[in-house]
Every structure is written in C-alpha cells, then in structure tokens.
Amino acid sequence: MRALLLSTCGLAACVTTAPAARTEAPPAAPLPAQAPRPAPRALPALPPMKLVVLPTPGTPIVSVRLVFRAGSVDDPQGKEGLTALTTRLLTEGGTKALSAAELNEALFPMAAELERDTDKEFTVISGRVHRERFDAFLSIFAQTLLSPRLDPNEFERLKTEQLNAVRNRLRSENDEELGKVMLDALLYEGHPYRHATVGTESGLNSLTLDDVAAQWRRCFTRARVVVGVAGAADDALGARVVAALDGLPQTGAAPTPIPSPGRVANQTLIIRRDTQSTAGSFGVSWALRRDDPDFALVFLGLSYLGEHRQEHGVLFRELRDRRGLNYGTYAYAEHHRQAGWSSIPRPNIARTVQDLTVWLRPVEAANGVFATRGVLYFLEQTLRQPLPAERFATAKGFLSGATRIWTLTDQRRLGWAIDELIYGTPGFLDAVRATIATATADQVQRALARHLDPATLNFVFVTKDAEGLRKGLLTPSAGPIAYPTPKPPEVMEQDKAIDAFPLPMVGERVRLMNAAEVMR
C-alpha cells in the first residue's frame, strides 16, 4: 500500500503495457489426459451504439467513453499487436484535417484529455473536456475515429515505440510486469489471450499501414461500440455524440470467438534475469465470472486473502507486516491490471475467460521458496481452516465501503456501468454489497472450494539464480528462513508449518529460460 512518490512515473519509467513473449523454454511435460473444458459462455451481444448517460449535477466537465469490443484477441495470427497499434494511430496519429502535431495543438489549449487503452477483448477510447469547449472537442474526437490520417510517419513512430516496449522495457526494467505477462503466456498457450496487447516482436515487425487501415474498419464499428457520456451531460448530449459517430462502419468483422483455454495446471516457469530479488506471479484460468452466482462470495474470499494494496489482507499482514518479506502480496478473483499508483480496479478490461492470480512482489532471492510456501500455506488456511471472525468482518466491511469509492469519478462510473452491460450484470456493485452483507465465512469457503483447487495453480518467477530456485522448489524442506531480527515465538512456530507445507512442483514441469530469450 504505502507508496513512495518519486520518479517512477517519470519519463524514464512509464511502462503501462507489457508485451507477451514467445516462450522458448522446452515444452512442458504433458498432464494426464483430461476431458476438454467446456466452451465458455459468450458475453451477451449488445445493440449497436448502445448509449449510457450518467449526468453529474454541478460539474462543468463532460466525459465521453467509448468501449469497443475490440482487443488483442482480434489480432490476426502473426500480426500480434495490431489492435493496440491501430488504437494508438487513430487517437494519436492525427486526422485527415489535422496532423499529429496539429491534433496536439488543437487539444492543448482546452486541456482536453483523449486517452486510449487496449486490453484482450475491449478497447477504451475516452475523453474529458470542459463543457465550454465540448463542441470543438467532439468534432476532433469523432474525426479521429471516422477520418484518421493514417500517416506513414506516425505509423512508423508508434510501431517502433511498441517494438521498444517488447524488446527493451519489459526485459530489463520491470520484473513484476515480466512475471505477469509470462503467466498469461503460460495459462493461455494456444489461446487468443496468449500474447499481450502490445504485441510480439515478430508480429509488430510484420505490420503494415494497410493492416492498420483494415483493422480499423474491421473492429472500430457501430456494432462493436458502447457509447458512454457523463458529467455535464444529458440525453441530448449523448444523442449528439452518437450522431457524431454515425459515420462509423455498421459492421466489420464479427468479434473473435473466445475458446476455452487448455487445462494448464501445476506448471512452473522460472525466468533468469540479472536482478536483485525474486518476483512471483501465480494463477490459474477459471470459468468464474461476475455473472456467476458465486462470484461475490469468491471475490470476498480473495479480498480476505489478499486485497490489492491494502494492509488488512492476510498475505499482506503475514508476509509483509509480520515477516518483512516484501512490499506486499495480493490475490485477485478476476484479471487485474495495475493502474499506476491507484488501488482502485480498472473497469472495462472484461474477459470471457477469467483467471485467479496472486502477485508476490519481489522478495530477497534467498526467501523466494519460503515466500511461495507462505502464499500456498495461507491460501490453504483460507480454504480449509476456520476464518478468524474479526479478519473476516474486516474484509466484508472493506469491500462494502471501498466499492463505493471505485465509482467516484465520471469515467469510472461509466466504466462500471458499461461493464454491467458487457457481463449482463445490472446493478453489479449493489448486488455484490448485498451478498457481502449477509455472507458467512462458511459460504465463502464453500464457494472457493467449488472453483479453486490449489493443486492447479501455475507459477512464474523472475530471478537471478534460476537453477537455485528450481532446486529449492523441488526440495521438500529447506528449514525455516533466518530473519535479521528475532521474531515472536508464534511466528517462528508458524514458520515451521510453512516450511513443511508441501509445494506441488514436480521436476518435469519446472522450466527455465533467460529473460533475454523471452522476446526473440
């Protein structure tokens, strides 16, 4: 939770998207034959140009939010990164009337925001502007989508930037992001989710301006967009935005169908990099989504175990506060993407197939195995042991209150409202709060048990001594770790149980690779 505000979002560091990798480690040992997973339930179809209007009394600012059902799953085979690049070229590369520089100059005096984010299945293009400048803004905003310049220079500039993100930033600047991206690659081998939104090196290298133009027409269509307006907005303003976007193609390509991922269980990937610590990302894909009756209970259970960046989560309290192992450890009931310093979940990154993940922030390399045992030990405790009443009450109280904070801004309110359409879950946060209000620990544990088998978790580590970590993970017990300072007897006693907690890894399913190979 506590953050140090220094240069980490400065020029040198703003890595917000991370590339997927072509894993060149040896193929994983096959699992015993199992029945294929059933196809996931498709997300509900929405009418074209569905409009959401959320007026906010008193604000002079208009928010517009377009959520396109277009994402990296729409990247053609061998063209990974195309949707993200298309989104950027539309919104940054200028319009027929305005070059990229002129677009900046037009938006600058009104301090208008024009932002974009591409995820697996959805792309958000959003804007904010003072109502005094709304007319001028809307005209420009619409032209970015209806009449993009598709400038070859901008194409080259933005493509190179994505390539640099793939080649350089991920590999050498952010172990935690590398771990998360490689967990995706591990869980979704052979699936459209496998590559990250920013693309792969070979995919980006193959892209042409014609590819971008085609992707724009295929994916940024009336059929695929939800239009949201909020703030100093009403139905008439919403209708104006819809009218301004009237020139979008009616339909392009049909949304890419999302198959079930294969059964990936108990696989471990250790990425070797010259780094001072060991970062971990663990997880498993699952069918559980917001539209499942169990979701709110599981959501509560994972918040209890490891609420994002909040001290009261079990993993935070046990691994950081009591043992000083790292900066924090968190658990998520649906796919999570960190949004800068914020502790608030990002809306509109909906997925047909979801996953449970645990983010073990970097620990001293010598403690990597113990910290992993700790995660599994406290997960097991959460699943099987009576939950302490006070801790459980804290988790309930927190989610009941924090979910109200998640919708405080107009863009977030729009985001959550549009997610309700996407998942077909009207009144979602109210329903979550209602479930939480009466939830018992027993109900939560039973719901967790219905969806989660810890033996299916998969593990990705980024560390320097990959062989040493592999050996440690495959060793039954290394003895409790040594602390620089004495610990209370109850901690030392519990450490013995953690040390004795069996790790699931088996040799043939632990793979090693170099970070330098990840992007080749």
Place this chain on the structure above:
Amino acid sequence: MRMVLLTVFLALPVGAAPPNAFPWPITTSTLKNGLTVMRVPFSSPGLVAYYTVVRVGSRNEVEPGHTGFAHFFEHMMFRGTRRFPEGARSALIGKLGFTENAFTSDDVTVYTVTGPTAALDTLIDVEADRFRDLEYAEEPFKTEAAAVLGEYHKNAANPALRIEEAVLGAAFTRHPYRHTTLGFVEDIRAMPTRYEYSRQFFKRWYTPDNCVVIVVGDFDDAKLMKTIEAQYGPWQGRAAKVTIPVEPPLKGPAVAKVQWTSPTLPRTGLYFRTPASTLSSSDGAVMTVLAQYLAGQTSPLFKSLVLEQQLVERLGPSFQDHRDPALFGLEARLKNEGARAEVDRAMNDAVTALVKGAVDERRLSDIRDHLRFELLMQFESPADVALALAWATGVLGSPDALERQQQQLAAVTGKALVAFAKKHLIDANRVTLEFTVSKEAP
C-alpha cells in the same frame, strides 16, 4: 526527473485563471496547539477524503547516515499505537470501508484516507490517535526496515531510480536533495539499527504545528470540527528547528553518467539548478509555464524530435515545486545512442533561444488556457481536491497557496520567462545526463 508525475499534480492547481478559480470555498481553522484544519465541501454523497500533510520529507534528513528516514517513518505510521496495536488499526480502518495510503516526497509526507462519512468520527479518533500516540516495538520496526529494502530492490530494476540518484548526486553536494526520497542504499540497510532515532524523528516532526488536516467531501462542518478539536486538542509539541545545509553554487556544467547493462533505450537529460518555489516570488509559476513551453507536447522540441525526426521516443519536462532550490529539466528517451549529440544540441538551442529573448506569445497564451482548463478539470473526486491542497499547502506553507499560485501564474509574461532563463538556465547551473546502454537490444 522525479517530477513528471508531480508536474501533473502541481501544474494543475496553478493556472492563468481568476483568483477565485478554485471552485469551492475553503474554510481554514487553526487549533490552539497549532494544527491547521482545512475543509472543502464537495459533492460526494456519503463519502469524504481525509488527508494529513506533514511538512517533513527527505529535505529534513540532515544527519549523515539517516537518508531515507522520512519515507521509512511514513511506513512506521501504520504500525500501531497503544490503543490500536499493530494490525488492529488497519483492521478497523478496513472494516469501516476506508481505503488508505501515504506517500513521501522531498518536502512533505501525506497520509491519505477516503471512505464513508458515516464512520468519520471513528476515523478522526484513529487518525488523531496515531499522530498523538504512535507506539511500536523494536521488532516490527526492524521488520518494516526490511520491507523498505524490498521496496528499493523493486524500484532498482528500473533505470529511473539509478538516473535520479546520479543526477541528484551531480547537482548537489550538501543539501539533502542530493539523495532520493528512498535514501542511499547503505542507509536503508542500516535502518534496522535506528530504532531510537525513529522515536526522535516522530517527536521532532510529527507535531501539530507541522501538520495540516484536509477534509473534502460530504460532511457536517460543525460536527467535524467538534470531533477534531476533541481528538486532536490534547496533542502537544512543537516542530524541531534544524539547519538545512545550504547548497553552494554548482559551478557547472556537470555531467551525470549512468551505464545500464541490460537492454533498454539510452536517455539524455538537461537539468538546471533553479530557485525554490515560494509564494513571495514568481519562480515556481515561471517554471510551471516553462515546463510546457520547452518540453510539452506542443513544444517545437517535441514536434521536431518526437514527431518529425523521430530521434526521441519520449520527451518531457522535469519539474516539481520545492521548498529549497532544486532542479528544472528536460528529459528525452533516445531511439539510439547515435541521436544523443543532435538531441542535446536541440535541447540546448531551445534554452539558448529563450535566453536570447525569443518568445512565442501565441504558445504562451495557449499554455495559459491549458492551465486554466486543466485546473477546472482535475477535481473529479474529493481525493483529487485534497491532494491538490495537500501539495500546495504542504510545499508552499500556506492554506491559501493554491489560490495564490493561480494569481502568480496569471502574471507570468514572456518577459518573465526570458528573465528567468537568463538568470538560471545557464551553463554554471547545468547538469547533463548521459544514460548509456552497454548492450543495446538488437
């Protein structure tokens, strides 16, 4: 370089706007013990932001071997009191539905809480309790020191930390701004041995006259103040006086060199030692405008280096208001090492043109408009308002700092930009960053 994010925060409150451009009334009271309490009503039904600013940061770390302590101490503020021992506080705050966090900068430490107005009385009780009666044992202190070292390691994987360390090291020799907010790594390693010092640190700086409580959102003011007076009233103490070393003139130009050994893009930076931001001078406002003028997205440098020649992947300013003389800079991420000379030359030429008196008045006017609208757009939630007030008040030292910054900004002229550049953006004040990569990606 540490400033890009902060520029966002700090540039926002200032604007070429009328004096009353801050859209809400601010009510300020000072308790008998010196605690300042600022309140702003804001439409956020049932929710409130409750921020506490302590005017302490790495600037106050004057003793050798104790760098990084303000940040470390920020962590300790979460480790319990007599009434709410370790874990009990966070459990209670969480149970009530509040989210909380904190951050430390060179000049201030800010504790942030947002949550339900219905539980505000309890929150005030818990917050006042930790500022009055923080109490932690040596063992959790040492444990938290290990977490800080983990934070250092986490950040060390990114070039930004190393760049910041090198530039500050080249620009400062005596003033505490010579180290990052995290501190020198050897001092972080020694933190577990500083338990007694941490107790002193609390007594020195966590005093009512050195703190400002900022409440924004949906609340009953009379009820709020009654509770605040009851809970914070007994808090006693006076902030310590320490002598902050005065930094001698730089005698530049200086160079900060960093070599990175894993694949990334090379960087360059052009920094100048510049004056403090104060409410009695226009320097902070001038630098806020200059940041956009020289390296913003509509600057000729951006157009030329990023969009047209494509020598640079990213270009931006580096500026944050500081209580003492600090740095103003331009930073660029180069596409390749071969671009360095040309990019450095272009950045220096842009500064030289300003020194010679060339000002684009149309751009200056656009920047004023930008800052005026940005001011109005930034306040989306009570937390946004509280954060802007926390920065302005914490760094500039007055509850009316936000409004006075706007007035200063409205007065910035082209002539003022030139005068500032002539005086401060000179070779003697200059530090150039040379961040090179020994193994560039193929």
